[in-house]
Amino acid sequence: MRSLFDPIKIGDIALANRIVMAPLTRNRAIEGNKPGPLTVEYYRQRATAGLIIAEASQISPMAQGYLDTPGIYSTEQVAAWREVTDAVHAEGGRIVLQLWHVGRISHSSLLPDGAAPVSSTSRRPEAMTFTREGFVPVSEPRALRDDELPSLIEDYRRAARNAIVAGFDGVEIHAANTYLIEQFLRDTINDRSGPYGGSIANRARLLIEVVQAVTEEIGAGRTGVRLSPMTTFGNTAPLDSDPQTLHNYVVEQLAPFGLAFLHVIEGETGGTRTPEGKPFDYEALHHRFPGAWLVNNGYSLELAKQTIADGKADLIAFGRPFISNPDLVRRLREAAPLNELRADKLYGGGAEGYTDYPFLPA
Ligand code: 8OZ
Numbered sequence: 001m002r003s004l005f006d007p008i009k010i011g012d013i014a015l016a017n018r019i020v021m022a023p024l025t026r027n028r029a030i031e032g033n034k035p036g037p038l039t040v041e042y043y044r045q046r047a048t049a050g051l052i053i054a055e056a057s058q059i060s061p062m063a064q065g066y067l068d069t070p071g072i073y074s075t076e077q078v079a080a081w082r083e084v085t086d087a088v089h090a091e092g093g094r095i096v097l098q099l100w101h102v103g104r105i106s107h108s109s110l111l112p113d114g115a116a117p118v119s120s121t122s123r124r125p126e127a128m129t130f131t132r133e134g135f136v137p138v139s140e141p142r143a144l145r146d147d148e149l150p151s152l153i154e155d156y157r158r159a160a161r162n163a164i165v166a167g168f169d170g171v172e173i174h175a176a177n178t179y180l181i182e183q184f185l186r187d188t189i190n191d192r193s194g195p196y197g198g199s200i201a202n203r204a205r206l207l208i209e210v211v212q213a214v215t216e217e218i219g220a221g222r223t224g225v226r227l228s229p230m231t232t233f234g235n236t237a238p239l240d241s242d243p244q245t246l247h248n249y250v251v252e253q254l255a256p257f258g259l260a261f262l263h264v265i266e267g268e269t270g271g272t273r274t275p276e277g278k279p280f281d282y283e284a285l286h287h288r289f290p291g292a293w294l295v296n297n298g299y300s301l302e303l304a305k306q307t308i309a310d311g312k313a314d315l316i317a318f319g320r321p322f323i324s325n326p327d328l329v330r331r332l333r334e335a336a337p338l339n340e341l342r343a344d345k346l347y348g349g350g351a352e353g354y355t356d357y358p359f360l361p362a
Helices: 037-045 075-090 146-165 180-185 205-217 242-259 283-285 301-309 320-324 328-333
Strands: 009-012 013-015 019-020 051-058 095-101 130-131 134-137 170-174 223-227 261-265 292-296 313-319
Touching: 019 328, 037 075, 051 075, 075 095, 075 146, 130 180, 146 170, 146 205, 170 205, 180 205, 205 223, 205 242, 223 242, 242 283, 261 283, 301 313, 313 320
Parallel strands: 019 051, 019 313, 051 095, 095 170, 170 223, 223 261, 261 292, 292 313
Antiparallel strands: 009 013, 130 134
16 A cells, blocks of 8 residues: 655655645745755755655745845855755755745735736736735736747746756746736636637636746756645635636646656635535546655645545645654654644744744654
8 A cells, every 4th residue: 555655756856755845935035035054944844745846936026025035046045055956965855946926915015126927817816915005905916918928938947947056856836825827817807808818728828838948947847836726815815616627627738748746735725625615626636647746735644644545645745744743754653642832933933934844752
């Protein structure tokens, strides 16, 4: 029987086990939106994960939406990430970087020259972001012109190249949680006409072109994608009018690329796995995808073990449990108790609630 603790090769990346550290925004980047020494230590501590998906990192200055998130566009950022990947590799771990563009979930104070955030639409969502002034409503976005999309896709390509130069084993394209790519996918957000709006094929076009560029640049065996078909964030992010048909199509389009993995958030991100009155058939997506199947959202040890044993997934991602348990793999293996999460230390700050969670005694 397959176990959570068995090794697996996904694309070009060989993993020691099937336990994945989910990408987690922690807002601890230092000057120049670089990972600092504490971030090196944080990931080093968690290197026994089969795979670390390092936190969402903006592909360009315009891709940022929150204070103190790291980037992967400058030479200095690449050098700083190299410290992280070297530390994880020295411990025998594997690490990919999540490539992020927030689209309209941003505030002008975070953007170059106070620019408006960019999106598929010029409609502002009822959403908040975190800036130097604290939590504030997001700024009114500007709809990207079709002729701006090639350079946006180039930003993804360059970010993927930078990630490899920084020593990452690959990248995950963030197409979830209603950031830019999902702002194109969902018909409740995308109000464009032309080649990137309207039909499902048109709304999926940006994602597919980004995947094309990234896989050309670094290889499909080093590329994954993250999706969140049923996330509403408490209705601030409306679902597509037909999430199942949309995602069946998206996965059919992704299938031929030979991606290393597809990462699906089941249900509400960070919330219920089974939103009431909103059924979704994740197996229908799984059946359409030939690569490694990575699932996430509120998995208990029992559910994780059963899901792997049943062949319903190849890998399980854990988010919050990895924040508070650097040695989560050992704790799961030994069915040891878990440390409690200090929720007030999730975003921003220093070592507290970041690198100071205790390991089990040797
Ligand atoms: C929490 C806070 C800010 C951003 C996501 C990148 O939801 C995020 C994020 C999470 O994917």
